[in-house]
Amino acid sequence: MPRFLVVGHRATTSSTFRLDDLTGTGGRLDVLVRCITSALLVSHGARRDSVLTLLLLGPPAAPRAVRFDGARIQRLNPDERSTAALVKRALETPLTAHVWQPASPGIDIAKRNLARVLDEEATGRAVILLDEAGDDARAVELPADALYVLGDHEGLTEEERAELDRRGARRVRLGPLSLQADQAIVVLHNELDRQREKR
Amino acid sequence: MPRFLVVGHRATTSSTFRLDDLTGTGGRLDVLVRCITSALLVSHGARRDSVLTLLLLGPPAAPRAVRFDGARIQRLNPDERSTAALVKRALETPLTAHVWQPASPGIDIAKRNLARVLDEEATGRAVILLDEAGDDARAVELPADALYVLGDHEGLTEEERAELDRRGARRVRLGPLSLQADQAIVVLHNELDRQREKR
Numbered sequence: 001m002p003r004f005l006v007v008g009h010r011a012t013t014s015s016t017f018r019l020d021d022l023t024g025t026g027g028r029l030d031v032l033v034r035c036i037t038s039a040l041l042v043s044h045g046a047r048r049d050s051v052l053t054l055l056l057l058g059p060p061a062a063p064r065a066v067r068f069d070g071a072r073i074q075r076l077n078p079d080e081r082s083t084a085a086l087v088k089r090a091l092e093t094p095l096t097a098h099v100w101q102p103a104s105p106g107i108d109i110a111k112r113n114l115a116r117v118l119d120e121e122a123t124g125r126a127v128i129l130l131d132e133a134g135d136d137a138r139a140v141e142l143p144a145d146a147l148y149v150l151g152d153h154e155g156l157t158e159e160e161r162a163e164l165d166r167r168g169a170r171r172v173r174l175g176p177l178s179l180q181a182d183q184a185i186v187v188l189h190n191e192l193d194r195q196r197e198k199r
Numbered sequence: 200m201p202r203f204l205v206v207g208h209r210a211t212t213s214s215t216f217r218l219d220d221l222t223g224t225g226g227r228l229d230v231l232v233r234c235i236t237s238a239l240l241v242s243h244g245a246r247r248d249s250v251l252t253l254l255l256l257g258p259p260a261a262p263r264a265v266r267f268d269g270a271r272i273q274r275l276n277p278d279e280r281s282t283a284a285l286v287k288r289a290l291e292t293p294l295t296a297h298v299w300q301p302a303s304p305g306i307d308i309a310k311r312n313l314a315r316v317l318d319e320e321a322t323g324r325a326v327i328l329l330d331e332a333g334d335d336a337r338a339v340e341l342p343a344d345a346l347y348v349l350g351d352h353e354g355l356t357e358e359e360r361a362e363l364d365r366r367g368a369r370r371v372r373l374g375p376l377s378l379q380a381d382q383a384i385v386v387l388h389n390e391l392d393r394q395r396e397k398r
Contacts, residue, residue, distance in 0.1 A: 023278050030278040043377040079222050079229040080279040175389045176396045178242040186385040190374045197375045
């Protein structure tokens with residue numbers, strides 16, 4: 001089961017963002033919302049074996065992690081607005097201590113920074129960082145159960161890369177051009193689908 | 200320069216659709232809007248060599264064709280809402296006879312049915328139909344200047360397939376799973392990018 005982690009540096013951690021202004025009041029939440037649908041949907045259905053975690057690092061309550069589990073998710077549609085409404089609902093969920101709280105079916109939220117998310121998501125799994133300077137994805141045997149890590153439109157910071165390096169992250173590239181995060185997930189899924197078909 | 204054509208069977212041909220209800224009042228215009236950004240945007244920029252035509256076949260004024268030219272387009276952002284606003288503006292453009300009318304920079308609109316769009320877009324170009332029963336895209340030399348044709352969430356009708364067959368359309372598949380139209384464009388672009396890099 002592939003897992004994805006996308007870091008949103010400016011993404012809002014308040015539920016008060018406006019669904020008709022995801023780019024502004026949402027702190028480019030539109031980028032992350034498209035990652036949800038890219039990771040979990042194909043034509044007419046969900047990818048039941050995918051899990052996506054969004055790390056929201058914008059004001060006012062950073063950090064927050066929201067996890068979307070393809071096996072359990074319901075009512076996920078491909079459009080941005082209704083998907084952003086699921087994030088809004090997650091951000092409305094009261095949090096106590098550092099426990100994952102269920103927000104809606106298949107969606108959980110917690111107070112988590114990158115190190116803590118990696119402790120949970122990366123333990124016992126290969127960590128693969130999508131990076132234009134990496135090895136060609138088509139020439140690498142991609143572990144089906146790895147954690148694939150992507151930055152938002154701003155990429156990842158040096159500190160974040162160092163945190164990933166401490167966990168032995170391997171860098172993999174998807175092609176000649178730099179893609180948006182949601183596009184990268186689509187291409188990566190296609191490669192995983194093909195490698196799975198060949199096995 | 201690759202060209203893309205996406206057929207939206209229920210997509211509205213009225214500018215009165217609501218930007219906060221693209222799925223309902225827009226007749227699943229959300230599907231087509233995501234195709235615009237998949238075809239024309241990469242990270243931090245436009246694909247200047249791509250052209251996308253949307254064929255809108257929903258009420259009340261079908262058919263309409265809207266063309267997005269990556270070389271000339273301005274102010275295209277990756278979020279659905281602002282991209283849908285460009286389609287709305289195109290649909291507000293008064294049309295006379297069968298002439299393409301400029302709606303905004305890089306966006307033109309005309310009264311066109313599939314046959315007429317193909318007369319213009321497919322003449323002198325290979326026509327490639329994205330189809331799960333086709334040849335593997337990675338095993339085919341994809342012409343850089345072909346017209347790539349995709350259906351919306353409902354696929355293409357028998358009549359539309361026959362129209363494409365009359366123009367010698369070749370069927371090509373992208374992978375083991377059936378993808379959403381915008382996802383298919385992303386995977387196709389990646390393959391075109393890679394084949395171009397190798398040449």
